[in-house]
Amino acid sequence: MKIKRMFIDGKWIDAQNGKTRTIINPYNQETIATAAEGDTSDAKAAIAAARKAFDQGEWPNTPAVERASIVQKIAELIERDKEELAELESLDTGKTLEESRWDMDDIAGVFRYYAEIVDQNSGEMIASPIPNSVSKVVHEPVGVCGQITPWNYPLLQASWKLAPALVTGNTLVMKPSEITPLTTVKIFELIEEAGVPAGVANLVLGPGNTVGSELSTNVEVDLISFTGGIETGKKIMQAASVNVKKLALELGGKNPNIVFADAEFETAVDQAMNAVFFHAGQICSAGTRLIIEESIHDNFIEALVERVKNIKIGNGFDEDTQMGPLISGEHLTKVENYVEAGKKEGATLVVGGKRPEDPALQDGFFYLPTIFTDCTTDMSIVQDEAFGPIITVEKFQTEEEAVNLANDSIYGLAGGVWTNDIVKAERCVSKMRMGTVWINEFNLYFPHAPWGGYKQSGIGRELGKLGLEEYTETKHIFHNTDPKPFNWF
Missing domain, CATH: 3.40.309.10 (Aldehyde Dehydrogenase; Chain A, domain 2)
Structure with missing residues (x-):
C-alpha cells in the first residue's frame, strides 16, 4: 500500500523518523491507508520552508489577481475530482457518501468565494485632517501561518483556512488530524497541480503533541489557526504567547x-x-x-x-x-x-x-x-x-x-x-x-457569512470577509506631500 506522504518545500517526503500510521475505516476498522507519522523535526523543516518562501519568495508580492487565479484553479480541480474526494472523506470519517459530496461542493465554493473577493480587501484612501497629505490603509499578509484542523470535517475545515491564507499572500504549514488525513493529502496534490509555488503551502502529518505543539510555540510562525476541542485550544493559546502570534480559535459548542x-x-x-x-x-x-x-x-x-x-x-x-x-x-x-x-x-x-x-x-x-x-x-x-x-x-x-x-x-x-x-x-x-x-433553520452556513463563537467557543472568525481579514495585517501609510522644517528646537 502506497504511503501517504508529507508535502514540504514542494516535495513529497516521508517522515524523518521513518514512522507511519495506519488509517482505518470507522465503519469496520479495515485498513484503508498508511500515512507518514511526522514529528517536531518535520514541523521545523516545514516552518523553515514557509518562512523562506514568505521572506524571500515572490508569493506575498504576487498581484492579488494572479493569486486569485490559482485559488480559482484549485476550486476547479476540486470539482473535477469531487467523487474521489468524497469517497476518501467517507472512508476516512464514516459519514455518508451523500454528505461528503455536499461537503465537496461547499469546499469548491469556499475557494471560489475567496478568489472572487480578494480584490475587495486591497485597502482604502482615508480623509486626512492634515493639510498637504495623503493617507491610506492597506492590508498585507500576516506571514507564516500554522493551521491545525479536526477529524470531523477534515477537508471542509481545511478549506476555510487554506483559501483565505493563500489568496492574501501568506505561506502556511497545515497539520490535519492524524486519524483523518486522506483528503488533506489529496488537496495538497491539487494545490501543487494548480501552480502554488514550492514552500508556500506545506503539509505535515503527525500528532498534536509534537507537530501541533511545534506550530504553536515556534517563533517563526506568525499566526496559528486551530479548530478543535476547548482544552487543546487553551493550551495552544498559552503556547502562542511566546511570540504573541495572531490567533484564530474555533473551539466547539453546546448549541x-x-x-x-x-x-x-x-x-x-x-x-x-x-x-x-x-x-x-x-x-x-x-x-x-x-x-x-x-x-x-x-x-x-x-x-x-x-x-x-x-x-x-x-x-x-x-x-x-x-x-x-x-x-x-x-x-x-x-x-x-x-x-x-x-x-x-x-x-x-x-x-x-x-x-x-x-x-x-x-x-x-x-x-x-x-x-x-x-x-x-x-x-x-x-x-x-x-x-x-x-x-x-x-x-x-x-x-x-x-x-x-x-x-x-x-x-x-x-x-x-x-x-x-x-x-x-x-x-x-x-x-x-x-x-x-x-x-426557523439550523446548521445552515455559506462562505459569504462569518463563522465563529462568543465566550469559550473561540476567538476570531472564519468565512466571509472577516475570514479573509484574519490572514492580513492592517497598515496605515501617511504621506506628507509638502514637508517643511518644523523649527521646534
Missing part, C-alpha cells in the same frame, strides 16, 4: 435549539433531528440542546422519538444509510461515558443510549441516536460537548426563560429559534450570545 409552541410542528421536529444526527452528531454546531415550550413538550418528544427509531444506521457507502459510525473506539467510549453520566444525574433516557445490536455493525464504532428528557442546566450532559448523536431536552414556559436557558453555557457558537412570530424571534436572537443564530 441550543429553542422550539416555541407556535412553531410549524412537523418542520421543527424534522429539523431537530437534522440539527444533530448528521455525521452522528460529530458537528461543532449540532443542536444538541433541545429547549421546548412546555405546552408542546410531550407531543414533540413523542413525535421525535418515533422518527429517531427509524434512522437507518450503516455503511456510509450504502444509499439508504442515514447515519454512519463515530470516528474511533476512543470516541465511542467517551460518548458511552457521557450517557452513563446523564443517567446518574437523573435525566430520563427515552430512546437509544447503547450500541446497536445488529451483527453487521459490530465491527464499527456505532452508537444509537439517543434522547434524554428531564434535563436541567446544572447537569454535565447539558453543559459538556458530547460530540455524538445525543439530544438533551429542557422545558421552558416563558420567552425570557428560553433565552436564559440558551445562554447558560460556557459556549456561544450557534443556536436556533423556531416560531411563526418573527417579532418574538428577533427579540430572542438579539439576546442570544452566539456567533450564529438561525430563525
Whole structure:
C-alpha cells in the first residue's frame, strides 16, 4: 500500500523518523491507508520552508489577481475530482457518501468565494485632517501561518483556512488530524497541480503533541489557526504567547435549539433531528440542546422519538444509510461515558443510549441516536460537548426563560429559534450570545457569512470577509506631500 506522504518545500517526503500510521475505516476498522507519522523535526523543516518562501519568495508580492487565479484553479480541480474526494472523506470519517459530496461542493465554493473577493480587501484612501497629505490603509499578509484542523470535517475545515491564507499572500504549514488525513493529502496534490509555488503551502502529518505543539510555540510562525476541542485550544493559546502570534480559535459548542409552541410542528421536529444526527452528531454546531415550550413538550418528544427509531444506521457507502459510525473506539467510549453520566444525574433516557445490536455493525464504532428528557442546566450532559448523536431536552414556559436557558453555557457558537412570530424571534436572537443564530433553520452556513463563537467557543472568525481579514495585517501609510522644517528646537 502506497504511503501517504508529507508535502514540504514542494516535495513529497516521508517522515524523518521513518514512522507511519495506519488509517482505518470507522465503519469496520479495515485498513484503508498508511500515512507518514511526522514529528517536531518535520514541523521545523516545514516552518523553515514557509518562512523562506514568505521572506524571500515572490508569493506575498504576487498581484492579488494572479493569486486569485490559482485559488480559482484549485476550486476547479476540486470539482473535477469531487467523487474521489468524497469517497476518501467517507472512508476516512464514516459519514455518508451523500454528505461528503455536499461537503465537496461547499469546499469548491469556499475557494471560489475567496478568489472572487480578494480584490475587495486591497485597502482604502482615508480623509486626512492634515493639510498637504495623503493617507491610506492597506492590508498585507500576516506571514507564516500554522493551521491545525479536526477529524470531523477534515477537508471542509481545511478549506476555510487554506483559501483565505493563500489568496492574501501568506505561506502556511497545515497539520490535519492524524486519524483523518486522506483528503488533506489529496488537496495538497491539487494545490501543487494548480501552480502554488514550492514552500508556500506545506503539509505535515503527525500528532498534536509534537507537530501541533511545534506550530504553536515556534517563533517563526506568525499566526496559528486551530479548530478543535476547548482544552487543546487553551493550551495552544498559552503556547502562542511566546511570540504573541495572531490567533484564530474555533473551539466547539453546546448549541441550543429553542422550539416555541407556535412553531410549524412537523418542520421543527424534522429539523431537530437534522440539527444533530448528521455525521452522528460529530458537528461543532449540532443542536444538541433541545429547549421546548412546555405546552408542546410531550407531543414533540413523542413525535421525535418515533422518527429517531427509524434512522437507518450503516455503511456510509450504502444509499439508504442515514447515519454512519463515530470516528474511533476512543470516541465511542467517551460518548458511552457521557450517557452513563446523564443517567446518574437523573435525566430520563427515552430512546437509544447503547450500541446497536445488529451483527453487521459490530465491527464499527456505532452508537444509537439517543434522547434524554428531564434535563436541567446544572447537569454535565447539558453543559459538556458530547460530540455524538445525543439530544438533551429542557422545558421552558416563558420567552425570557428560553433565552436564559440558551445562554447558560460556557459556549456561544450557534443556536436556533423556531416560531411563526418573527417579532418574538428577533427579540430572542438579539439576546442570544452566539456567533450564529438561525430563525426557523439550523446548521445552515455559506462562505459569504462569518463563522465563529462568543465566550469559550473561540476567538476570531472564519468565512466571509472577516475570514479573509484574519490572514492580513492592517497598515496605515501617511504621506506628507509638502514637508517643511518644523523649527521646534
